[in-house]
Amino acid sequence: MRTRILFVHHGSALGGAFLSLLYLLQALDEDRYECTVCSAEKDNDVIKKFTDSGFDTCMCALKRFAHTTLGQFDLLRYSGWRGIGSWFADYGPAMSRFKQTIQDIRPDLVHLNSLTLAPYARVSHDLGVPTVVHVREPVLEGYLGLRKNWLRGLLESHADKVIAICKDNLDRLHIEQGKGVVIYNPVDFGKFDCRHDQRSARKQLGVPEESKVVLFAGGTVPLVKGLHEFLQAMSLVCKHEPDIACLMPSFKVPQLPAERVWNVRRRTAWLLGRYRYSDKLAAMTAKNGLRSRIIGGEFSYEIEKWIAASDVVCVPHIQPHFSRTVMEAGAMAKPVVGFRIAGVEEVVRHEETGLLVDVGDACGLADAVQRLLSDAGLRDRLGQGGLQQAKRLFDATTSAARVGGVYDELLRL
DSSP states (O other): OOOEEEEEEOSSSOSSSHHHHHHHHSSSSSTTTEEEESSSSSOHHHHHHHHTTTTTEEEEOOOOEEETTTTTTTTSSSSHHHHHHHHHHHHHHHHHHHHHHHHHHSSSEEEEEEEGGGGGGGHHTTOOOOOEEOOSOBOOOSSSHHHHHHHHHHHHHOOOOOEEESHHHHHTTTTTTTTTOOOOBBOOOTOOOTTSSHHHHHHHHHHOOEEEEEOOEEEEEEEEOOOHHHHHHHHTTTOOEEEEEEEEBBBOOOOOOHHHHHHHHHHHHHTOOOOOOHHHHHHHGGGGGGGGGEESSSOOHHHHHHEEEEEEEOOOOOOOOOOOHHHHHHTOOOEEEESSSSSTTTOOTTTTTEEEEEETTTHHHHHHHHHHTTTTHHHHHHHHHHHHHHHOOOOOHHHHHHHHHHHHHHHHH
C-alpha cells in the first residue's frame, strides 16, 4: 500500500521553490508514494503545472507568514502592519480550512513546502499526522527576534522533521539536533545538460554569435537578488567589452521618460530622497550604453537555453539566499560570479567553481566578470568544477531518496 503524502505549496510564481518540489515529486518512487499537491493560493500557473505533470491537486487558501529574506512584514511601514494584521485575522479561519483539507484527503504525512507555512504545522500535528517543514528561505533576524523565535518554536513543537535546502537556512533557526537535516535541492540533468549547443541557444535568443555573454536570472526583484549591483557592474564592463551581451530573462528594459518629465521626476526625487523604481532602473540601464546590450524577456520556463547561451552566470545576491541558478549553472558547466554571502558561498567555491567578491562591491563584480570573459581556460576549469560538484550534490535520485528516508523514518516504515 502506497504512502499518501499531502504537499502544501505556498506560492504562485514559477520559481525555484516550485521547480524544486516538482523535481522531487518526479523523482520519488511512485510505487511507494501517492502524492497530492495543495496550493495555498487560488488557481494559478503553478498548480496547473503540477496537474499537467500528472499529480492530484487541490486548493486551500493559506496566507504566508512573511519573515524571510525573500519577503517580510516590514513593521517600519504601514503596509507591513496591515499585512501582519491581515495574516493574524485570517489565521483562525485558515487553520479550519486546512484541517478540513487534511480530513478530506486523509494523508499519512503532510509536507509543508516553505518556512512561511510553518504556522499551519499546528493543524496536522494536532490531528496526529506526521509533518515535515521544508525551509527554502533564510529566516530574518527581525528587530527584536520575536517573530524568528516564534517560528522556531513552532518548528520545535509541531514539526516532526525540518528539511533545509542549505546549511545556512538550518543554522539560522537553531533547530535541536536530530530534528533538522540539510538536503540540497535536485537538478534535472536531462533538462540542464552541459551538452546543450551554445551557438544554437544564442541563435534562438537573438544573441550575436561572437558576443561575450553574461547571464543574470534574478528578474526585477529590487532587493535580495542584487539587480542594482549587477547593472552597476555591467555598466563598468561595457567600457572595456564592446561586444558584451547581458542576458536577463524576466526583465523588461524600462523606458526613459521624456526629457521634461524626467527632469521633473529627478527634482522631485531629490526633494523626497527617493526615485521611482522604474526610473532608477531606466537611468542605470542608460549608463555607458548598457541599455543596448541587454537582451531581456518574459519569464522563461526554458531557462536552460539562457544558461547554455552564456559564458558567465552572475548571481550577485546581497542577502543570504540559496540560489537555484547556481545549481543549474553548475549542471551546465558554467562558471559563477557572485558575492561572498551565506548560502551562495556554500556551493560556489572561490577559484574552484566560480569567483566570489565582497558583498555589494560592484567594481569587484565587474573585475571578476571581465577576468572570466577574457580567459577561456579559466572559464572551462571553473565550469568543470561546478559540473562535478553538481553531480555530487544535486542529483535528483539521491535527493529524493534522502527525502524518502525522512518520510520512512517518521512513518517507521
